[in-house]
Amino acid sequence: MNPLPHSWFEGDALTLAPKLLGKIVKKGSCAGIIVETEAYGTDAASHAYKVTKRSAPMRDTYGHWYVYFTYGMHWCANVTTDKGGVGAVLIRAVEPVEGIALMKKRRHTEKLLNLCSGPAKFCQAFGITGKDNRKLLASDFAIFDAPEIPRSKIATSVRVGVRNGADLPWRFYIKGNPFVSR
């Protein structure tokens, strides 16, 4: 199994978000199948809507990790995309494959369904923090290739709600997968 090459992330977030489904995210001894993603660009719900120091990786890089802290207690991990543009894909949910014992320890739970079924849960289970922000995707923390999920098995939705005068962005998930967030 090979890591996705840097050039794989040149496209825009909306195109890459569904393609990331089914791929393997690996950090240290933990690995899982990506089952839910969310695409962010210059829409009003995105950090990139306004040019700030925090969101700089979204416009300066592609194929890097963009990790930010929210709600006083949670980390969320994105992969930056879009060479020459602005974009990132938030990894919202993952199906645990390897390092499950470690994930359970980090998450303080025995429930498999509760390990990575949300963006902050995924970060906690994989031990992702601000230290990983701006890191280049590399073998110790990267996304590995896997067969593409057929479009017929992918569901999309625009999250209900409006912020800054615009609809929230596209969410993609594998139909019927129990590990997607609610």
Place this chain on the structure above:
DNA sequence: TACTGGATTCACT
């Protein structure tokens, strides 16, 4: 320097 609010989660009702 001080204040505001958030790409969430979990416990509790």
Place this chain on the structure above:
DNA sequence: GTGAATCCAGTAA
């Protein structure tokens, strides 16, 4: 279904 926990970046003064 509702509200609390919690801290950092962004913004205003």
